[in-house]
Amino acid sequence: MLEYLEAQTFEKCLTELLERVPDDVDKREGSVIYDALAPTALKLAETYWDMAVLYRRTFAATADGIDLEKRVNEHGVERKKAGKAIRRAVFTDRDGQPLNVALNSLYRLDELLYRVIEAIAPGEFKVEAQTAGAVGNRDYGELLPVEANNKLGKAILADVLVPGEDEESDESLYQKYLEHIRDKAFGGNRADYRKKVRAIQGVGGVRLRRAPYGGGTVKVIIIDSDFNAPTSEFIAYVQEIIDPVEFKGDGYGTAPIGHVVTVEGVGVVDITIECEIILNGVTIGQIEAQANEILEEYFAELRANWYKDLDINVRITHIESRLLEIEGLEDIASTLLNNIASNISLMEEIPELASVVLKEVGL
Structure with missing residues (x-):
């Protein structure tokens, strides 16, 4: 159908219209009948083209953008939104000693702003990029305060704790849709684990291993959204979401009750x-x-x-x-x-x- 619609060009439409005119009528370019039918042929070609566009937007395999989202949403598949990177920052005073800074204070590295969100240790804080996307993972170096801080000697942007990631691409969304159609996620089966783990910000992929430590155990191996080995902090973050360490197997995470889950990072x-x-x-x-x-x-x-x-x-x-x-x-x-x-x-x-x-x- 799509090939047929796209083949209906102006020239083809005009030729077919002129073929319906008796041969004893002048049909050459510039003739009255030619000039009368040409605008109709142009409009027909435009209509066929619009129909081809609409046809492509109707099916997940050929749709993109918002049209693809709407199509896969009908099956409960959602596009993974862009997420903000959470980094570790180290603050020292003018004497090089650990410095505690105010929560919600802002610091800049080049064009990106980072907001202090949580204390880790004396002089060490979690900071969140204020711009969503993988751009928050890339730069390292010295931060500058947005508001003057006379006690600050140096602020260094360090490790990526939770990777930021860009909005899911159309290609990835379509592949996720196909997996959803082919492998129904239900009650802690493999498809269910994959769906829930990959939905976590910063997770780029997952592999599952059945009963590595005996009956009822599951190993979840992850790679981060930049397709690198995840940090220990990020592994702990994912573990807390899936099956918190202090309540392992009790069903307080996304894993079903009775499943003792161990999250590990991919080896390098x-x-x-x-x-x-x-x-x-x-x-x-x-x-x-x-x-x-x-x-x-x-x-x-x-x-x-x-x-x-x-x-x-x-x-x-x-x-x-x-x-x-x-x-x-x-x-x-x-x-x-x-x-x-x-x-x-x-x-x-x-x-x-x-x-x-x-x-x-x-x-």
Whole structure:
């Protein structure tokens, strides 16, 4: 149907209208009948185009934006909203001693404001980004007070405790909708756990393990919304939501009563890549930064697919094919991953690029 609607162009509509006119009538461009039918053909083509747009907006597979939201909302699937990052900030006075600052006071780093929301320890506080999204996770450094504080010596923005995340993309929302249709979430089944855990701000993916510590136990392994290993503070935050430590198994979290849940973060394996390369017209120094950037992107793609509950394979062929896109890199003689000339397969872990070592060899 969609193909038919999109095929109804102005030229096609006009041709079909002119075919209905007897051949003994002048139908050439500029004739009376041609000029009379052309506006009608244009309007028909516009109508067909509007119908095609409406058709695409009707179905989840082709809808986007608010239309996709409305479609999936009919099945109880909601778009995950943007969330604000919660960070750890360290405050010291002019003598370098821990300084307690006022709750709700504001501090700035570049364009972002952070509000003090909770004390952690002397001189250490939780601060919340006032702009929602992953942008609140990225910068580190010295904060400046919005209002003058004569006692303040230095304020440092440190760890990400609860990652901020951008509003869920259309692609992610549609995949969540498909999972909801195919795997009905109910009463603590796998689909129910996945739905509830992934709905938590800062969670980018989840894997589940049945009875790792005996009957009635569940292991929940998470990755954060930036597809990195979560901090211990964030793991504790998720644990409190799913199954609070002090009331394990009592059903005070989102986990059903009787389920003793342990939340863990995904493991990390550092990988060093060593390549013997053949260059043409460039030096290692000229391509080193580009090689690192390309391989960081590859590793980020692998980490983003961790949630699919499949093994992650760091493949030498994929590494080499990407590096060979670099202008001036003629060929690759050999590649080692952690000193071994073979792929690395990860089950519960994600890969982290430790370093890239490029060595030039002759032809």
